[in-house]
Amino acid sequence: MINLIKRDAIIQKNQLLIFIPFILFFVFMDTHPVIIFLVASIFIPFNAFAYDEQAETNILLNSLPYTRKEIIAARYLGALVYMLLSVALTAITLLIFNKPFTMEQIGFGISMFVLFAACSFPLFNILKQGYISLVLLISFLFLVGIVPKWVDKLLPHIPTIINFITNLSNLVLYGSVLLFTLILYIVSWMLSTYLYQRKTF
Template structure:
């Protein structure tokens, strides 16, 4: 399974340099919040790795290797956690070195980003396994269009989301964090099991 996770890194080794370069540019520009940055880069990297497996009948090749379908799906979910943690770590270390922030690791923000990615992946992976990634991208494009229309015509969604994130990050109650973590983990595991079931029934 480790080789499957390493595969996702190797197929994007050239793009990773582009990711790092653009992250540095954003940090030099002094982005006000690192949360959207960490979330977007993590999700883009994960979905891009997923999309590579759909090219040129790559799934047929994967299924000819000595890995079970359960291991193939599990490598995606485990790899997503590893990649997200690396990206978050890299962004916060970079911000500390470039902008000289007082705290090297803001654990609440880092956990918040990882949690957001886990929730997003929990919905994205089953859809991608059931259909194709490009259908997911179309759906995301539609949602983005609705989002842009909403913030320009109806309600200040950005302000609402920012306020919700601020309230979560300023919470002092350990029970609330525990509840949020448990809910996210249950959702992620449920998605994991659902994706395995979907993938095991697919015919290539």
């Protein structure tokens, strides 16, 4: 399974050369740190999925001595591994260029990635090839561009929820968000496994 996780980096060795310039673009544009950590986390896992979609890699993977459960497990675990590496590299880059960020912003960026991955990974087993990348791009733009604005508009109209949230300690608040996203990620993992085991190639 480790070889399956390493495969994502190997097949993207040329694309990884633009990872730092990709992050630097957002840094120099003074993008919010949460968004920078989010897009950095997405870079490797979703490039791997896009490659698999174009090359029909699933046919090859299923000819190798791996079960379908292991293939899905490698994708979900690999996404977390590359997310952590990307977050660490992004944090170092921000520090080098003296761009301030907080641990809370890292946490929210990670939570947004896990949420987006949990919602989108099963789509690779549902949608037809050729449509997945477009749907994910639209979904990502929706998540980054529209959802925060909706939240900002809705918050003033729900004072009860605001009071409840503000009374929570940071540890409880961030822990609850992390727990929710992890549970959703596990449910997504189980759903993808179920769909993939019944898919024909």
